[in-house]
Each structure stands twice: as C-alpha cells, then as structure tokens.
Amino acid sequence: MTTLVREQAEELGQRGRGRPRDEVARKRILEAALELVEAQGFAATTTDAIAERAGASKATIYRWWPNKAAVLIEALREAVAQETPMPETGSLSEDIRIQLRNFVKLLTGRRGRIFKAFVAAAQNDPEVAETFRAVWIVPRRTIAKAALERHRGRDLREDADLDLLMDAIYGPLYFRLLAGHRPLTEKFTDALTEVVLEGIRKR
Amino acid sequence: MTTLVREQAEELGQRGRGRPRDEVARKRILEAALELVEAQGFAATTTDAIAERAGASKATIYRWWPNKAAVLIEALREAVAQETPMPETGSLSEDIRIQLRNFVKLLTGRRGRIFKAFVAAAQNDPEVAETFRAVWIVPRRTIAKAALERHRGRDLREDADLDLLMDAIYGPLYFRLLAGHRPLTEKFTDALTEVVLEGIRKR
Amino acid sequence: MTTLVREQAEELGQRGRGRPRDEVARKRILEAALELVEAQGFAATTTDAIAERAGASKATIYRWWPNKAAVLIEALREAVAQETPMPETGSLSEDIRIQLRNFVKLLTGRRGRIFKAFVAAAQNDPEVAETFRAVWIVPRRTIAKAALERHRGRDLREDADLDLLMDAIYGPLYFRLLAGHRPLTEKFTDALTEVVLEGIRKR
Amino acid sequence: MTTLVREQAEELGQRGRGRPRDEVARKRILEAALELVEAQGFAATTTDAIAERAGASKATIYRWWPNKAAVLIEALREAVAQETPMPETGSLSEDIRIQLRNFVKLLTGRRGRIFKAFVAAAQNDPEVAETFRAVWIVPRRTIAKAALERHRGRDLREDADLDLLMDAIYGPLYFRLLAGHRPLTEKFTDALTEVVLEGIRKR
DNA sequence: ATCTAATCGAGACGGTACGTCGAGTCTTCCC
DNA sequence: GGGAAGACTCGACGTACCGTCTCGATTAGAT
Numbered sequence: 001m002t003t004l005v006r007e008q009a010e011e012l013g014q015r016g017r018g019r020p021r022d023e024v025a026r027k028r029i030l031e032a033a034l035e036l037v038e039a040q041g042f043a044a045t046t047t048d049a050i051a052e053r054a055g056a057s058k059a060t061i062y063r064w065w066p067n068k069a070a071v072l073i074e075a076l077r078e079a080v081a082q083e084t085p086m087p088e089t090g091s092l093s094e095d096i097r098i099q100l101r102n103f104v105k106l107l108t109g110r111r112g113r114i115f116k117a118f119v120a121a122a123q124n125d126p127e128v129a130e131t132f133r134a135v136w137i138v139p140r141r142t143i144a145k146a147a148l149e150r151h152r153g154r155d156l157r158e159d160a161d162l163d164l165l166m167d168a169i170y171g172p173l174y175f176r177l178l179a180g181h182r183p184l185t186e187k188f189t190d191a192l193t194e195v196v197l198e199g200i201r202k203r
Numbered sequence: 204m205t206t207l208v209r210e211q212a213e214e215l216g217q218r219g220r221g222r223p224r225d226e227v228a229r230k231r232i233l234e235a236a237l238e239l240v241e242a243q244g245f246a247a248t249t250t251d252a253i254a255e256r257a258g259a260s261k262a263t264i265y266r267w268w269p270n271k272a273a274v275l276i277e278a279l280r281e282a283v284a285q286e287t288p289m290p291e292t293g294s295l296s297e298d299i300r301i302q303l304r305n306f307v308k309l310l311t312g313r314r315g316r317i318f319k320a321f322v323a324a325a326q327n328d329p330e331v332a333e334t335f336r337a338v339w340i341v342p343r344r345t346i347a348k349a350a351l352e353r354h355r356g357r358d359l360r361e362d363a364d365l366d367l368l369m370d371a372i373y374g375p376l377y378f379r380l381l382a383g384h385r386p387l388t389e390k391f392t393d394a395l396t397e398v399v400l401e402g403i404r405k406r
Numbered sequence: 407m408t409t410l411v412r413e414q415a416e417e418l419g420q421r422g423r424g425r426p427r428d429e430v431a432r433k434r435i436l437e438a439a440l441e442l443v444e445a446q447g448f449a450a451t452t453t454d455a456i457a458e459r460a461g462a463s464k465a466t467i468y469r470w471w472p473n474k475a476a477v478l479i480e481a482l483r484e485a486v487a488q489e490t491p492m493p494e495t496g497s498l499s500e501d502i503r504i505q506l507r508n509f510v511k512l513l514t515g516r517r518g519r520i521f522k523a524f525v526a527a528a529q530n531d532p533e534v535a536e537t538f539r540a541v542w543i544v545p546r547r548t549i550a551k552a553a554l555e556r557h558r559g560r561d562l563r564e565d566a567d568l569d570l571l572m573d574a575i576y577g578p579l580y581f582r583l584l585a586g587h588r589p590l591t592e593k594f595t596d597a598l599t600e601v602v603l604e605g606i607r608k609r
Numbered sequence: 610m611t612t613l614v615r616e617q618a619e620e621l622g623q624r625g626r627g628r629p630r631d632e633v634a635r636k637r638i639l640e641a642a643l644e645l646v647e648a649q650g651f652a653a654t655t656t657d658a659i660a661e662r663a664g665a666s667k668a669t670i671y672r673w674w675p676n677k678a679a680v681l682i683e684a685l686r687e688a689v690a691q692e693t694p695m696p697e698t699g700s701l702s703e704d705i706r707i708q709l710r711n712f713v714k715l716l717t718g719r720r721g722r723i724f725k726a727f728v729a730a731a732q733n734d735p736e737v738a739e740t741f742r743a744v745w746i747v748p749r750r751t752i753a754k755a756a757l758e759r760h761r762g763r764d765l766r767e768d769a770d771l772d773l774l775m776d777a778i779y780g781p782l783y784f785r786l787l788a789g790h791r792p793l794t795e796k797f798t799d800a801l802t803e804v805v806l807e808g809i810r811k812r
Numbered sequence: 813a814t815c816t817a818a819t820c821g822a823g824a825c826g827g828t829a830c831g832t833c834g835a836g837t838c839t840t841c842c843c
Numbered sequence: 844g845g846g847a848a849g850a851c852t853c854g855a856c857g858t859a860c861c862g863t864c865t866c867g868a869t870t871a872g873a874t
Contacts, residue, residue, distance in 0.1 A: 019843080019845045043246075043327040046834060057847040062836065119381055120326035123319040124246045129383055137384050163385060164394050171375030178322055178381070180332060181340050182366060191367050199401035221823030222865040228825075249855055260826040265857065267824095424818020425870040431820075449652075449733040452860060463821040468862060525787055526732035529725040530652045535789055543790050569791060570800050578780030584728055584787070586738060587746050588772060597773050605807035627849030628839040634851080655829060666852045671831060 021064070028054040029061060033075040038110055042072065042117035069121060069128045076114055077135045086147040092155035093197050095147060100169060100189045107177050108184050119178060141166050160200050168196045224267070231257040232264060236278040241313055245275065245320035272324060276334045279321060282314065283339055289350035295358035296400050298350060303372060303392045310380050311387055322381060344369050363403050371399045427470070434460040435467060439481040444516055448478065448523035475527060479537045482520055486542060492553040498561035499603050501553060506575060506595045513583050514590050525584060547572050566606050574602045630673070637663040638670060642684040647719055651681065651726035678730060682740045685727060688720065689745055695756035701764035702806050704756060709778060709798045716786050717793050728787060750775050769809050777805050 032053035036045040047068050051058045065071045087098045107115060118136075122129035145162045152160060172192055176184045235256035239248040250271050254261045268274045290301045310318060321339075325332035348365045355363060375395055379387045438459035442451040453474050457464045471477045493504040513521060524542075528535035551568045558566060578598055582590045641662035645654040656677050660667045674680045696707045716724060727745075731738035754771045761769060781801055785793045 022846070025846075041327045047836080048834075051847090055847085057849080058836080059838080059848085060846055063845080066836095068835070116326040120323040122383075123323035123381065124244050133382065133384050137382050141384070161394060164391065164398065167375040167378055167385070167391075168371070168395060168398055171378030172370040173374070174382070175370055175374030175377050178326070178377070179336060179340050180325075181336050181344070182370070188367065188370075191364060192371060195367065195371055195402035196398065197402070199398035219823080220821070220867065222825080224824065225865095250857080251855075254826090258826090260828090261857080262827080262859085263825060270857080271855095423816070423872055425820075425872095426818085428820065428870095447733045453862080454860075457821090461821085463823080464862080465822085465864080466820060469819080473862075474860095522732040526729035528789075529729035529787065530650050539788065539790050543788050547790070567800060570797065570804065573781040573784055573791070573797075574777070574801060574804055577782070577784030578776040580784050580787070581776055581780030584732070584783070585742060585746050586731075587742050587750070588776070594773065594776075597770060598777060601773065601777055601808035602804065603808070605804035625849080626841060626847070628841095628851080630850065631839090656831080657829075660852095664852095666854090667831080668833085668853080669851060672850075676831075677829095 022060075025054065025056050025060060026064065029056050029071065030075040030078055032056075033071050034079055034114065037072055037075070037117050038113045041113065042121045045072070047071075069125055070131075072118070072121070073128060073131045073135065076118060076132075079111060079114065080136060086143050088147060088150075092148070092151040093193065095151075096169065096197065097190060097193050099144065099147075100173070100193055101186060103170075104173060104184055104186065104189050107173065112177060115174075116178060119174070157200060165196070165200055168199075169193065225263075228257065228259050228263060229267070232259050232274065233278040233281050236274050237282055237317065240275055240278070240320050241316050244316065245324045248275070250274070272328055272331050275321075275324070276331060276338070279317060279335075280338045282317070289346050291350060291353075295351070295354040295404075296396065298354075299372065299400065300393060300396050302347065302350075303376065303396060304389060306373075307376060307387055307389065307392050310376065315380065319381060322377070358404060360403060368399070368403055371402075372396065428466075431460065431462050431466060432470065435462050435477065436481040436484055439477050440485055440520065443478055443481070443523050444519045447519065448527045451478070453477075475531055475534045476537075478524070478527070479534060479541065482524060482538075483541045485517060485520065492549050494553060494556075498554070498557040498607075499599065501557075502575065502603065503596060503599050505550065505553075506579065506599055507592060509576075510579060510590055510592065510595050513579065518583060521580075522584060525580070561607060563606060571602070571606055574605075575599065631669075634663065634665050634669060635673070638665050638680065639684040639687050642680050643688055643723065646681055646684070646726050647722050650722065651730045654681070656680075678734055678737050681727075681730070682737060682744070685723060685741075686744045688723070695752050697756060697759075701757070701760040701810075702802065704760075705778065705806065706799060706802050708753065708756075709782065709802055710795060712779070713782060713793055713795065713798050716782065721786065725787060728783070764810060766809060774805065774809055777808075778802065 029050060032050045033045065036049055036053065045068075047058055047061055050056075050071065051061055061071060065074065087095055087102075089095055089098065106112070115136075118128065118132050122132045141163075144166060148156065148162055148165065152158065169192065173184065173189070176182055176188070182188070232253060235253045236248065239252055239256065248271070250261055250264055253259075253271075253274065254264055264274060268277065290298055290305075292298055292301065309315065318339075321331065321335050325335045344366075347369060351359065351365055351368065355361065372395065376387065376392070379385055379391070385391070435456060438456045439451065442455055442459065451474075453464055453467055456462075456474075456477065457467055467477060471480065493501055493508075495501055495504065512518070521542075524534065524538050528538045547569075550572060554562065554568055554571065558564065575598065579590060579595070582588055582594070588594070638659060641659045642654065645658055645662065654677070656667055656670055659665075659677075659680065660670055670680060674683065696704055696711075698704055698707065715721065724745075727737065727741050731741045750772075753775060757765065757771055757774065761767065778801065782793065782798070785791055785797070791797070
C-alpha cells in the first residue's frame with residue numbers, strides 16, 4: 001500500500017518537495033467509499049461514484065491506491081480501527097458472551113454490509129483476501145486469543161485449542177451473516193456460546 | 204426461471220409446437236459454466252467464454268437465462284443435485300464425523316471454488332443469495348437435521364436445538380473456506396466435531 | 407428465383423407429390439413485406455416482422471426466397487406489374503408529359519417509399535441492384551423508348567439519343583425523390599419536360 | 610452534433626478544464642470510417658472495425674457520436690469540405706461542362722462509393738438524409754447557382770429557373786450512379802450538357 | 813383407405829454487430 | 844508536485860436481426 005510508505009516517510013519528517021497530500025480529500029474518499037459499499041455493496045460501488053461523492057477526481061484515487069479494492073480495504077480499516085476491544089470481566093463465559101454480542105451488533109448494524117462485501121470480494125481477488133485477513137481477521141483473533149489465554153488452566157482446559165475455539169464461535173456468526181438462512185440474533189449468540197463453552201470448559 | 208415453466212409444461216404433455224429446446228446445448232452450457240467458474244471464479248467467467256466453450260451462441264444463453272448469474276446458479280443446482288446424502292451408522296458422533304468429512308472433501312476439492320464464488324456473488328445479488336439458500340443450504344440442512352433427529356433422546360439431548368447445531372458445525376467450515384486464515388483439514392473437522400458434540404451430547 | 411422454376415413446372419402440369427405451395431401464404435407474405443417497407447423502409451423491415459404480419463413462419467419465407475432482399479424484390483415486382491403503360495396521343499410532348507405525370511404520381515404516392523428503399527438497398531447489395539434494374543428500370547425504359555421511337559424523324563431529331571433522353575427526364579425525378587432537397591411537383595415535371603424537349607426537338 | 614457545441618466553446622476561449630479531446634484520434638476515426646465505407650459500403654462498415662483501424666476504442670467513438678451513421682456523416686463532411694469550386698471561364702457551356710466533368714470524376718472515383726452509400730443510408734435514416742442535404746447537396750447547388758446567375762440575360766434566358774436547371778444536369782448523373790443501368794462517362798456528360806443547354810440557352 | 817412426400821407455423825439455434833458501462837490510465841490546466 | 848476535470852483503451856455486457864434448423868401438424872397425390 002502506497003499509503004504506508006508515505007505515512008512512514010511523513011513520520012520521519014521527510015516531506016517531499018511539492019504540495020503535500022490533501023488529507024481532507026483522503027478522508028472524503030474513504031468516507032464516500034464506505035457509504036457507497038454500505039448502500040450498494042462492493043461490486044455496485046464504482047470508482048466514478050466514489051470520486052463524485054467525495055468531490056475528488058479519479059486520478060487522485062488511483063494516485064494513492066492501486067485499485068478499487070484497496071480503497072475499500074483502507075476504508076474498512078479506518079472504520080474498524082476504533083472497535084471495542086476484548087472485555088475482561090474475569091469470567092470466561094462472560095468474556096465470550098460480551099465479545100460475541102458486541103460482534104453481532106457490529107455485523108447486524110450499518111457496517112455489516114461491508115463485511116459481507118469484503119468476504120465476497122475476497123473470493124475473487126487474492127489481494128483483498130490477504131488484506132482482509134491481515135486487517136480484520138487476524139488482529140481480532142490475536143487479541144481474543146490473548147484474552148482467553150488468561151483463562152487457560154482455570155475455566156479453560158489446559159490443552160484447549162484456541163484457534164479451533166475461535167472458529168467455533170466466530171464461524172457460525174459469519175455463516176449466518178453470509179448465508180442468511182436464519183437471522184443473527186442475540187439469542188442465537190448466547191446459545192452458541194453455551195454449547196461451545198460446554199465443549200471447551202474445564203471440568 | 205424460464206426452465207421451470209417449460210419443464211412443468213412438458214410434464215403436462217403440452218410440448219409446444221416449435222423446435223424444442225436443445226437439451227444437449229443446455230447441458231453443454233451449464234457444464235462449460237461450471238468448469239469456467241471452477242477455473243477462474245465467478246467474475247472472470249464471461250458469457251462469451253461460456254458460449255464459445257459450449258459451442259453455443261450467446262443468444263441461446265440469453266434466451267434461457269436472464270443474465271450470467273442465472274446460468275451459474277442453474278449450473279450449481281445441477282452439479283449439486285447428486286451429492287452424497289447423510290450417512291446413517293447408528294452412532295451420532297460417527298454420523299456427524301462422516302458427514303463433515305464428506306463435506307470438507309467437497310469444499311476443498313475441485314468444486315470448492317464454486318461455493319466460494321457463489322457465496323461471493325450472493326452478497327452482491329439478492330437473487331443469487333435466495334437461490335443459493337434454496338438450492339444448497341436449506342436442502343442439506345433439512346436432510347441433516349432429519350438424520351440427527353433420530354438421535355434425539357438417545358445420544359442427543361432432548362431439548363437440543365438442531366438449527367443451532369447445524370450452524371455450529373457447518374459455520375466454522377464455511378468460515379475457514381471463505382476467510383482462508385487457516386486450512387480446512389480433516390484434523391480440524393474431527394476436533395470441531397468433538398467440541399460441538401461435547402456441548403450437545405446427552406449426559 | 408425458385409418460384410420461377412416452380413411456376414414453370416406447374417404450368418407444365420408436373421405437380422409434385424407432396425402438399426403444394428400455399429399461394430395464399432405467398433400473397434400474404436408479399437403484401438406484408440410491401441406494407442412494412444412502405445411504413446418503415448428497407449432496413450427496418452425484419453423477416454420476423456414480415457412473418458408475423460403475414461401469419462407465416464420464417465421457414466416458409468426462406469424456403470421460397472433466398473434472403474430478405476429477394477422477398478422485397480418480388481413484392482416490388484408484383485406491386486409494379488399493373489402499372490400504366492406508355493400513353494400514345496400522337497404528340498411527342500403530350501406523350502412525355504403524361505408519362506412523367508403518371509410516374510411522379512407513383513413516386514410521390516404510397517409506393518414512393520418502396521422505390522427509395524430499393525435504390526438504397528441496391529447500393530449495398532449487387533443482387534438487389536441487378537434485380538431492380540431488370541424488374542423496374544429496364545422494362546420501363548424499353549417501353550418508353552419504343553414509344554418515343556415512333557416520333558423519330560418527326561417531332562424528334564433523326565439522331566436523337568433515346569438513352570440520354572430517358573436519363574435526362576427520369577434522372578431529375580429520381581434525384582428529387584431521393585435527395586429530397588425540393589418537392590417533386592407536377593409543375594416541376596412539366597417545366598422539366600419543356601426544357602428537355604426544347605433540347606431534343608426537331609427544328 | 611456534440612462536436613459543434615465544443616467547437617463553438619473553443620472559439621469562445623472556454624476550453625474546459627479536463628483533458629481535451631484527442632483531435633488526432635478524431636481524425637483517425639473519421640479517416641478510418643471513410644476508408645471502410647469506400648471499401649465495403651455503409652452497412653458492412655462496423656464500429657468495431659472503425660475503432661480497430663483508427664487505433665481507437667469503441668467507447669471513444671460513442672462518446673462523440675451517437676451512432677455509426679453520425680460518424681460516417683461527419684466523415685463525409687470532412688471529405689467533402691475541400692472540393693473544387695465552380696469554374697468561371699466566361700462561357701456558360703464551358704462552365705457547365707467543366708463543372709460536370711469534375712463532378713463525374715468525383716463520383717466515379719474512389720469517393721463515388723461514399724455517395725452511393727450515403728444516398729442509400731439517407732433513405733433509412735431521416736437524420737442522415739437531412740445532413741446529406743445540408744452538407745453536400747445544398748452547398749454545391751448554392752455555389753453553382755451563383756456561378757450560373759452571372760450568365761443570366763447573356764447566354765442564359767432572362768427567366769431561366771436555376772433550380773430546375775440544377776436538377777436537370779445533376780439528376781441524370783446521380784441517376785446513372787445509383788441505378789447503374791448505364792456507365793457514367795464523359796461522353797454522356799457532354800451530350801447531356803448540350804441537350805440541357807439547348808433547352809435553356811438564350812436565343 | 814392408407815401411405816408418402818412436401819408444406820406449413822412455431823420457434824430454437826449459431827453468428828455477428830450494436831451500443832453501454834466500468835476499471836484503470838493519461839493529459840490538460842490550476843493552485 | 845498535487846488535484847479536479849474529463850478523455851482515453853480495454854473488454855464484458857445484454858440486445859437485435861439474419862438465415863438455418865427441427866419439431867409436430869397438414870395436405871394432397873400415389874398405392
């Protein structure tokens with residue numbers, strides 16, 4: 001991502017000679033992108049539409065991002081940055097329950113569409129897939145695993161496979177979001193938590 | 204789907220007077236579509252390519268299907284029709300294990316790409332979404348639930364929520380397939396089975 | 407033209423064994439063709455439309471005519487068959503005047519569109535061109551020339567070039583019809599007659 | 610015509626802010642169109658072929674012209690722009706003879722095909738018809754009539770109808786070009802001139 | 813009274829051109 | 844040198860028409 005290189009350069013105080021990047025335009029582009037994806041999905045969001053809504057030009061977009069996917073990816077990253085971190089109540093089941101409730105609230109809210117869009121786009125574009133994993137999936141897993149790790153040997157079995165646990169609780173949520181065969185309710189989340197915990201709890 | 208209307212008409216003996224639809228061409232089109240999706244994904248599969256590979260003309264495709272998505276949907280439906288049904292070994296855990304192994308084999312095999320493609324396409328196209336559910340998700344769930352139902356009160360808790368169970372075991376598999384953060388191995392499947400069963404088993 | 411062969415065969419009483427050609431359908435097809443050309447021009451007249459309007463099938467059309475142009479050509483031939491022949495008043499100028507007036511009435515009438523259509527089609531299709539000449543241009547010229555021939559040495563100069571004369575009087579009429587820069591009136595026709603006669607008359 | 614609006618804007622110095630139209634591409638497109646029409650006629654000239662030969666894209670063509678006909682019309686206009694004007698020898702018959710010889714040379718030359726194509730296309734498309742008249746027929750007539758006007762009262766009768774005269778000399782030429790029943794030779798042209806002049810000359 | 817061959821209406825088929833739309837690039841002027 | 848405007852290439856989309864074909868149903872002369 002060009003942006004990363006540039007950000008690093010700017011942190012080091014090495015500003016180029018010409019006019020610096022218009023940060024306002026950057027924000028407007030990312031916002032426009034996000035809104036359009038929310039409203040219409042990934043494929044129906046055109047770069048022309050983003051440019052127009054942002055009051056920017058396509059050239060500006062393509063100067064800073066290599067393609068449409070990259071814009072939307074960064075938009076996602078920004079949107080996701082300030083997400084509620086893992087709770088720490090002391091109780092394993094309570095931690096998980098709260099975490100999942102927050103997560104479901106996110107998915108079923110205005111932003112849910114974006115995640116659907118990204119999972120979709122990831123199937124056709126390896127780069128999107130990689131970024132989606134790096135920006136969204138992996139960080140959340142890392143934090144969540146670290147939080148659960150503290151319960152190991154207490155509520156959690158000594159030999160519990162946390163990767164498996166992660167998939168066991170997040171997988172069904174994504175599944176309902178994407179397949180849409182059943183609604184993604186809090187009741188479902190709670191019941192799921194119970195089942196999985198029953199299988200992983202220390203006895 | 205136009206095809207349905209026509210099939211019904213034929214069942215009623217109302218064959219229509221003109222030249223009948225070329226069933227061979229229909230098959231070739233669906234096969235070509237399937238192969239191309241497997242090879243290149245949903246978006247990269249063009250109608251021109253389908254037509255050429257099927258030895259058909261684009262006009263024929265658009266006479267019978269309203270758009271590219273519809274062709275691929277029907278191709279999926281055909282491909283999926285003859286899938287392995289639910290096993291019945293007498294043991295709950297064995298039933299689930301075998302079922303999941305078969306399923307994983309399907310997803311990781313040649314056809315897996317198709318499912319990824321469809322889940323992706325479904326996010327951008329409500330019709331694809333509905334068809335995907337009706338053709339793939341729901342029928343499999345119905346069969347699997349019926350099979351598990353026989354264990355209720357025996358290995359399975361009296362009050363077990365089968366819809367929840369379905370999502371608990373299929374969700375993580377789809378998740379790994381789609382997110383791709385970890386491989387979809389048999390080891391994972393077996394471990395997952397165990398965890399979920401532990402949570403749902405009658406004690 | 408297949409029709410010719412067949413007509414000859416029928417005149418000789420050699421009817422085939424199968425179902426004979428449906429003459430009613432033939433008439434309806436030619437009529438439909440004519441009406442459509444009049445209404446919409448040559449290019450906009452589709453074979454499907456002809457078939458539908460005639461209550462015939464495209465197969466029937468293509469069984470009897472090699473292509474769309476041939477249908478329209480024969481339609482023209484039929485329409486033109488019963489045209490007013492050359493008048494014979496005894497006076498050269500009167501003969502020409504009457505002949506041209508009739509001709510202009512034809513061109514500016516409902517059928518005028520057809521001639522425009524054919525001249526147009528002839529530019530893109532040598533076969534149409536040839537047929538148009540053979541069916542329309544040449545016969546009329548032959549009759550008209552024969553009629554004028556009787557005036558040679560009397561009102562008409564001994565050395566008058568009748569081919570030239572033909573073009574000199576018909577050319578401007580077609581020109582106005584096709585180019586449409588000025589209306590094709592009787593006044594124009596009469597004036598034209600006068601000018602040309604002045605140039606060709608015996609003095 | 611979009612081009613006209615733009616040209617006016619440029620004349621007013623309102624150059625617009627974006628990338629300007631690629632005039633080279635425009636020229637190449639029109640040239641390609643002309644060459645293809647000359648080689649294959651109006652109908653057989655495809656937009657894809659024009660685009661390929663011009664090294665342009667179809668999108669560019671359709672950005673500036675609403676359809677194929679419009680491209681060819683403008684191509685004709687450009688081609689026709691620098692045609693030989695009316696000669697002025699002082700002699701009426703010489704003026705006409707030279708003018709007609711030049712005209713016949715044009716029609717029977719490489720460009721003749723284009724005129725045939727346009728007269729044809731004009732019959733199916735009113736817009737083509739109007740443009741053909743405005744761009745080709747009318748300007749030539751205006752110039753030619755002005756040139757002949759100078760002879761009025763001298764070689765030319767006081768009451769000569771120049772519109773009639775125009776049609777009387779140009780009509781037969783177009784007629785032979787379009788109907789093709791006889792070749793369009795210089796001999797014919799000269800003889801025609803003589804006949805018409807005989808009818809119009811002052812005596 | 814069948815049998816046989818050609819015709820008919822209906823309509824699907826392969827091919828080919830059309831005109832449209834989106835992605836990503838490039839070019840101009842302005843700041 | 845960045846940015847807005849907007850033209851450009853490429854390539855897929857879905858539509859329309861041509862001329863061909865394949866059905867079942869008709870219609871006569873031949874047997």
